[in-house]
Structures are given as structure tokens and as C-alpha cells.
Amino acid sequence: MSVRHALLALLSEGPAFGLKLQQEFEARTGEVWPLNPGQVYTTLQRLERDGLVESDEPEGSGPQKSYLITTPGRSELDRWLQTPPESDSPPRDELLIKVLVSVRVPDVDVRDVIQEHRRHTVEEMQRYTRVKAEAPSSDHGLAIVVDAELFRLEGVVRWLDATDARLRTMPEVPKVDLIVEQPKSETVGARE
Amino acid sequence: MSAMLELRSVSKTYGLGASEVRALRDVDLSVVAGEMVAVMGPSGSGKSTLLTIAGSLEEASSGEVLVDGQEVSSMTADERARLRRRQIGYVFQDFNLLPGLTALENVSLPLELDGVDLGRARPEALRALDDLEMRQRAEHFPDELSGGEQQRVAIARAVVGSRRLLLADEPSGALDSVNGEAVIRLLRTVCRSGLAVVVVTHDSQLAAWADRIVFLRDGRVVDGTNPPPGPESLLEEQSLG
Numbered sequence: 249m250s251v252r253h254a255l256l257a258l259l260s261e262g263p264a265f266g267l268k269l270q271q272e273f274e275a276r277t278g279e280v281w282p283l284n285p286g287q288v289y290t291t292l293q294r295l296e297r298d299g300l301v302e303s304d305e306p307e308g309s310g311p312q313k314s315y316l317i318t319t320p321g322r323s324e325l326d327r328w329l330q331t332p333p334e335s336d337s338p339p340r341d342e343l344l345i346k347v348l349v350s351v352r353v354p355d356v357d358v359r360d361v362i363q364e365h366r367r368h369t370v371e372e373m374q375r376y377t378r379v380k381a382e383a384p385s386s387d388h389g390l391a392i393v394v395d396a397e398l399f400r401l402e403g404v405v406r407w408l409d410a411t412d413a414r415l416r417t418m419p420e421v422p423k424v425d426l427i428v429e430q431p432k433s434e435t436v437g438a439r440e
Numbered sequence: 441m442s443a444m445l446e447l448r449s450v451s452k453t454y455g456l457g458a459s460e461v462r463a464l465r466d467v468d469l470s471v472v473a474g475e476m477v478a479v480m481g482p483s484g485s486g487k488s489t490l491l492t493i494a495g496s497l498e499e500a501s502s503g504e505v506l507v508d509g510q511e512v513s514s515m516t517a518d519e520r521a522r523l524r525r526r527q528i529g530y531v532f533q534d535f536n537l538l539p540g541l542t543a544l545e546n547v548s549l550p551l552e553l554d555g556v557d558l559g560r561a562r563p564e565a566l567r568a569l570d571d572l573e574m575r576q577r578a579e580h581f582p583d584e585l586s587g588g589e590q591q592r593v594a595i596a597r598a599v600v601g602s603r604r605l606l607l608a609d610e611p612s613g614a615l616d617s618v619n620g621e622a623v624i625r626l627l628r629t630v631c632r633s634g635l636a637v638v639v640v641t642h643d644s645q646l647a648a649w650a651d652r653i654v655f656l657r658d659g660r661v662v663d664g665t666n667p668p669p670g671p672e673s674l675l676e677e678q679s680l681g
Binding site: 359363366367369370371373374376377381398399401402405406409412413 | 480482625628642643644645647648649650653655657662663664665666
């Protein structure tokens with residue numbers, strides 16, 4: 249999460265002291281990501297340098313200074329809110345690779361591999377759900393943060409379920425010993 | 441603590457010969473009062489069969505089913521019917537409220553069918569609705585209630601009286617995620633008041649509210665989660681990451 253834009257968002261509600269901004273930031277993100285206090289002040293300094301915020305005393309930085317968002321700061325915040333998150337090239341998914349590999353490896357039942365990962369993922373979901381269950385119902389920030397992770401993990405479980413079902417409907421994939429398969433390249437060799 | 445529900449090596453077979461289907465195979469399951477267990481598995485894995493057998497709506501082909509220590513198969517039909525009326529509550533995906541009755545009448549009905557007179561049944565039903573924050577909707581008919589409200593009424597109907605075992609089949613399946621979560625939170629509260637709760641579902645978010653999850657595959661219990669460690673462990677991981 250961008251600390252820079254989170255601070256602009258907090259300042260869009262009105263001027264605030266450095267210390268107050270730090271406390272608010274921690275409260276809003278559900279205290280899931282503890283922040284180094286220094287990070288708030290150095291970020292504020294940079295925002296001031298870039299003209300996105302102003303302070304009552306231009307020199308130095310610290311908890312006692314009061315900050316105010318500028319018009320360019322507000323524009324930057326609006327732009328950021330509407331910009332889709334950066335999408336990198338698809339990450340190499342370790343779980344996907346493990347499942348694909350276990351379809352081929354002899355003496356491995358891919359459905360057992362799927363179940364192992366399904367259980368592990370659901371246990372992690374149980375832990376996140378406990379966080380939500382034990383938090384006060386007024387803590388919307390925490391619930392939103394936890395939901396993000398729960399929906400991601402639910403997606404993993406649904407993909408595992410779909411893969412499980414898909415493999416059931418496919419004819420038994422002949423397990424091939426990868427080493428024995430090597431000689432198939434003799435066609436290539438024949439040309440040499 | 442003794443189990444409120446116990447299945448011992450329960451199997452269920454439908455049909456004969458070539459058309460024989462083994463819906464459950466040697467299933468063991470034990471649920472104590474105050475515990476919520478979720479049963480997960482794909483369609484056809486035996487989840488619903490497990491629930492109907494646990495609720496004595498169907499008989500097992502072999503094995504034993506005990507509710508509050510009493511063996512169900514040794515009971516007469518009348519005793520079983522009484523067990524279902526007094527001890528076991530059911531919650532379904534599509535609520536199954538009777539459309540011609542108000543919320544209060546729906547909740548009161550199981551007590552009345554059990555011979556409790558109206559003077560006692562109605563206040564008790566009202567109390568159950570109150571526990572589920574539905575007292576102010578008591579005189580409404582099901583079609584005047586939202587899905588989430590109908591499911592609350594259905595839960596009130598399932599727990600009214602002195603039920604000890606609550607069986608739920610995809611209880612949040614017809615609701616959006618926020619209303620679904622509200623329903624699960626209520627089920628958890630009900631559970632903590634001393635009922636044993638079994639929920640069958642394919643929804644991992646719902647199952648994650650349970651104390652324990654068992655996984656069914658082809659009628660067998662193939663796996664189960666351990667009780668989750670406290671949430672502190674999660675925060676530790678996050679701050680390291």
C-alpha cells in the first residue's frame with residue numbers, strides 16, 4: 249500500500265499534525281501493517297518538497313507540525329484512486345506448478361496433492377476468519393483488510409475444486425516415467 | 441465432554457447390484473455441544489446424505505448414529521419423530537418457511553406440533569426471534585422479509601425449545617456475502633450457547649467459521665483441519681512479511 253497516497257487521503261479530510269496522521273494511518277489499516285514512525289515523517293517531507301502538502305513551518309519535520317493538502321495534492325489523490333493497480337506479468341504460481349507436475353509424476357495421486365493444499369488453504373482461512381470474528385463489529389477497516397485475503401484464498405480453493413472436478417471427467421492420464429520418455433527424441437537423432 | 445452427535449462407521453447404500461451407489465462409507469464423526477463442524481466436499485460426495493442421516497430423516501445402511509448418547513436405530517418410529525421435533529433443528533439453503541404463516545407462527549409451529557399449548561409456545565417463539573434480532577418482524581409473512589431476514593426466522597425455528605443439535609445445509613447459499621456472514625455469525629452465537637452445529641457446504645468462506653472442518657470425497661472422510669491456532673500467529677507473520 250502506498251503510504252504517500254494514504255497520507256494524502258487522510259489530509260483530504262482536513263489539516264492534521266504529524267503524530268495524529270501516524271495514529272490515524274495505523275487505525276485505518278486495522279493495525280495489520282505496523283508502520284515505522286519515521287516512515288510517516290519522511291514521506292510527509294517528500295510530499296511537501298513535491299508541493300502536494302504544505303506545513304505551518306517549512307523547516308524540518310516532526311510530530312508537532314501541522315500539514316495541509318494542496319490543490320495539486322488533491323489532484324494527485326484523485327488520479328491515484330482512479331488508476332487501476334499495476335498488473336505485472338502473471339506471477340509464476342508455485343501451487344499451479346505443483347498440481348500440473350503431480351498429474352505426471354508416477355506414484356503420486358494428484359487428488360491427494362490437491363486435498364493437501366485445499367486443507368492448508370482452508371486452515372489459513374480459518375485463522376483470518378478468527379481475526380474477523382474476534383474484532384469489534386465496528387472495525388470496518390480490519391474487516392475489509394481480512395476480507396481481501398479471504399476472497400483471495402477462496403479463489404484458490406475454488407480453483408482447486410474446479411481442477412479436482414476437471415481431472416475426474418478426464419480419462420486417466422497415463423503416468424509416464426519422464427526418464428523412459430527421453431528416447432522419444434530418437435526421431436531427432438535419426439535425422440542426424 | 442460427551443458427544444451430542446456421533447456417527448460410528450456409518451455407511452449408506454442406495455440401489456442394488458449394478459445400480460448400487462455407496463453414498464457414505466465408514467464415516468466417523470463426533471460433535472460436542474458448543475462446537476461447530478463444517479463438512480466440505482464436492483457435489484455427490486455424500487454431504488447431504490450425511491446430514492439427513494445425522495438428523496434421523498434417513499436410516500444408515502450400517503453403523504451407529506447417536507444423538508445425545510441415544511442410539512437412533514434402536515428407537516421406534518415415534519421415538520425418532522419425537523427426537524427430531526425436540527432435539528434437532530434444520531436450516532436449509534432456501535429457508536423453507538411456510539408462506540401462509542407469519543414469522544412468529546413459523547417459529548412457534550414446531551412447539552405446537554409437539555403439543556405445547558399456544559400460551560407457552562408463542563412467548564417462547566418470540567424469545568427465539570428476539571435472540572436473532574427479528575422480534576420487530578414477528579408479524580410479517582415470509583414474502584415481506586428479505587432473504588437474510590427469512591434465514592434468521594428459519595434459524596429461530598430451528599433452535600426454539602430445547603434443541604441440542606442444529607443441522608444446516610448451505611445456510612448462506614442463497615444470500616450475498618455480507619448477509620451470508622451475518623447469518624453465520626448468528627449460527628456461531630447459537631452454537632456458543634450450547635448447541636452442537638453441523639454445517640454442510642462447498643463454500644470455504646462459510647466453512648472457515650467452523651471450529652473444525654472435515655472433507656468428504658466419494659462418501660469417505662478423507663481429511664480434516666486441526667483447530668486453528670490463535671489469530672496472533674497471523675499478525676506475527678504479517679509484521680515479518
